[in-house]
Amino acid sequence: MTPSRGVFTPQTRSPQGNVIVSPVEQIDDAQPVAHPAPVSYKSMVAAPAIELCDLTKSLSGRTVLDGVSLSIQKGETMSVIGGSGAGKSVTLKHIVGLMKPDRGCVKVDGVDVTNTNHGSLEAARRKIGFCFQGSALLNSLTVFENIALPLREHEKLDEAEIRRRVDEKLALVGLGKDGHKMTSEISGGMKKRVGLARAIIRNPEIILYDEPTAGLDPVMGTAINDLILDMQKKLSVTSVLVTHDMSSAFRVSNRIAMLVKGRILKLGTPAEFRASDDPMVKQFIYGESEGPLTRPA
Amino acid sequence: MLALVSKAQRWFENACLGAGYTLDLFVRAMGQVAQIGRKRRETIQQLNLCTFGSMPVVFITALFTGMIVSLQTGQVLRDFGQESTLGYIVTIGMCREMGPVFTCLSLAGLVGSTYAAEIGTMKVSEEVDALEVMSINPVYYLVMPRLIALSLAAVALTVYANVIGIAGGALVARSNFDVDFEVFVKNGRDALKMKDVYGGLLKTFIFGTTIAVVACAQGLRAEGGPAGVGRATLKSVVISFMLILVFDYLLTWMIW
16 A cells, blocks of 8 residues: 555645655656656656545445545656546546546646636646547547647647648657548547547647557557657656556556545555555456455445 | 336426526527637538438428418318418418428427437547537537527528428419419418518527527437437437427417
8 A cells, every 4th residue: 555665755645544645756667678668757846737635526326536635746657547437537537627526626737627717727728638538539520630620729820830730740649641531431549649649739738548558459559558658758748547458557657546446545656566465456457357356345 | 106206306307407408508609609700611511411401301391281281271261262362371371380380390300310419429429528628618619500500591491491381382272272373372472471471480590599409408418328319319309399389389479
């Protein structure tokens, strides 16, 4: 439960007993040599990019989030893992203001998006790019038009500048020649990449990924992981991934938070997760069918 | 018994919530109308879709409505030797009632269901959420162009339906009751007042707005995957049909 090796200092706890971690001094993350390591965030500024304080939410009478407190530093890549229904996607939806909590707050760059006027919420959203699990591309538009949409709606740019920016992002996600295609004509992996291109078109400071590798074959999953690492390197963004793909979480994350029944069970580096003796963590990361996570309450 | 009361209470609560959401959506959509210039391309696209897409169905509906009215009333009028007044009845009937109501019932089935299914699919596939995250107001982006397009298309199609319906009525009057076209048209023109034309078009404008708002509201409230989209589409058509008939009575009472 407690992060080991004194990686996080200082450390406090919320009234619900969840760990609130603030400034990180050092990450000692032993990545497999075969993969490019996530960008280090050793010298990050103290102010967190995203702060969840005692976040509580019930849906249809079931408590989905139960006092979640978490602080994500600027430039950090945080993966939120957990089984289906653990509250991962709900957490992301709170960060972008698509859901309002029953209790607690969400701060994006110091602005409380749960208790604020529409203008402030829009300003907070301006800093965020969101990659949806199903890509959520508009079917009536082409790939190019989907990516250009935020620019056309919010920025007064001429068509040549829009084309330049969209082409740049398409090239960044490796789809330079596919702008003219309708979204129904492209594969699931390409859709994920288009979704990512759309998320980064306005150069956000934070990118949220909802199950970025779900439903993809292993090769395409690795390609998406590489893209996430690329975004981190090239754009120096703060990233939050919601995933139950452990290889993806280990590969791209600086830190991982594991949600179980709406609470953070463990927060730590990928190395700490690998070394963890917690039976729930072990069952989840090794994908075992028998164990405390699947035992009836 | 208690379960029945509780079920009725839940139904009533849901109905009130739905009505509140629809009214709120209407107010928010009206608040976006000033932005129509930025959405003119989408609005014209929707207008084309509503108008030209519905023309064949409206043609058949209006033609046979005019013919049936002419046939039924003609048979009664023949007993009194008053067949020549068919032009009066068919023209007034089409412009005041049949044209607006049947056109809008067709539009509720054709366009309203399309809107509900389209927006409902966007809702369940998170496209509406994506718009919000991109700070694009779904009411501005999805609802407002459809609302304006359908309201205008309803008016244009009602004019078209009136003409077709009157022509159908004239055809039956000529073939079944030996009423000359000139007599039919003259009687119709004499009977028709501007209030009948404008009243009918005002009704159809309100029906068109109602269909669009109800359909978009049902689409935006869809949840639970394809089954939810199906439910939203069905509800959109049923609610639109009911509201058209209720509003028709109220507007007829107020205008004439």
